[in-house]
Amino acid sequence: VARAFQRRRDGRIEVNLSEQGRHYLRQEFERIHATLSDTSSTALPILRQPIDPSRDDDDPLRTLERDHAVSSSVELALVTVDEEFLNDAEAWAWAASIGLVLQGLAAHHNLHTDDDVNAADPNVTADLHAVQALLWDLSRALV
Amino acid sequence: VQRYWLSDSELESTTTTSSAVATERPWNVVVWDDPVTPMDYVVVVFRKIFGYPKEKATHLMMTVHTQGRAIVWSGAKERAEGYCVQLHAFALRASIEQVD
Numbered sequence: 362v363a364r365a366f367q368r369r370r371d372g373r374i375e376v377n378l379s380e381q382g383r384h385y386l387r388q389e390f391e392r393i394h395a396t397l398s399d400t401s402s403t404a405l406p407i408l409r410q411p412i413d414p415s416r417d418d419d420d421p422l423r424t425l426e427r428d429h430a431v432s433s434s435v436e437l438a439l440v441t442v443d444e445e446f447l448n449d450a451e452a453w454a455w456a457a458s459i460g461l462v463l464q465g466l467a468a469h470h471n472l473h474t475d476d477d478v479n480a481a482d483p484n485v486t487a488d489l490h491a492v493q494a495l496l497w498d499l500s501r502a503l504v
Numbered sequence: 505v506q507r508y509w510l511s512d513s514e515l516e517s518t519t520t521t522s523s524a525v526a527t528e529r530p531w532n533v534v535v536w537d538d539p540v541t542p543m544d545y546v547v548v549v550f551r552k553i554f555g556y557p558k559e560k561a562t563h564l565m566m567t568v569h570t571q572g573r574a575i576v577w578s579g580a581k582e583r584a585e586g587y588c589v590q591l592h593a594f595a596l597r598a599s600i601e602q603v604d
Contacts, residue, residue, distance in 0.1 A: 412588045413600050423585050430593035453552070460541065460595030467540045478539045493542050500544040503552075 365495055366452070366502040373446040374502050382495075387442045389462040394435050396465075397428060407464040434458050452503055459496045466492060529603045531584035533577040536597040537568050549594045550576060553587060578603065 365382070367375045378386070396402045403409075408431060412419045437454035441447060447455065470485050472478050478486065535546075543565055550561035554577060567574035576598075577587055584600045591598035 407592070407595060407597065410592060410597060411599060412585055412592070415601065420585070423589055426586075427589045427592050430589065434593060456545065456548075457594045460545065463540045464538075464595050467538070472539055475539045489540060493540065496545050497542040500542065500548045503548050 364498050364502075366499045368502045369446070373448060374452045374499075375446055376444060383442055386459070386462070386495075387439065389465070390435050390439045390442065390458050393458065393461050393465065394432070394439065397432050397435070404468065405461065405465050406468055407461070431457070431461070435461070449503070452499065456496065456499050456503060459492060459499065463489070463492050463496065530578045531581045531600050531602050532575045533584050533587045533591070534573050534599050534601055535564070535568050535576050535591060536599070537572045538597050541596065543569065546596065549591070549596060553590050553594070 363377055365377055367377065369375050393405065396404045397408065408428075412423055412427075434454040434457040437451055438458040441451045441455070444451070466485075466489055467473070470477075470481060472481060472485075472489075478489070481489070546565040546568065547558070547561045550556050550564055551558065554561075556564070564574050564576050577584065581600070581602075588598045588600050
């Protein structure tokens, strides 16, 4: 069975995505990037989650560090979205970004629990499973 | 003449400070369950961030999955915050809390 991501003998990770798959990821990575620069956006609550919930506000340097890490990953994933092979740093950036795509889907469709996912519209779960399969496949290649 | 070593009183003061730091209550890094993130992904992220062996990373992931949360690391606050930032950057739900 062909896999979307496969580790080659030379250490690189081969990307076997259709043009439609790459187009989808490019669009979603761009959406995350836009969300990052809009601090008032509520599209991806995971990007605004508190580091220390016992405080009213997190240390701004830490939240800046998090924003920087996320934006570096998404930017790296965007500039390599058409590549046939990824090195490890690029593959990790893809993994982090695909993880955010999943969280974005969950937030958009109010999927907060297993029951929510089980009760979701079949088209939504099909999208969810497709992205989960990509992340699962990439995780296996990264091991 | 330059003195490059600590006097006894300075040494004692340094030791006292170190003990004070060492007795501060540690901070936990907590990872929370979510219904969409694949289990294998959580395992590889734990291995990458904390350098845990596969067995430990898998055990922690299963704890998150079955109990809703798991303490994945404990120690100094600054490092706990740094780990939490990394977990967030990998799209995992995480927070820090001080040990009771």
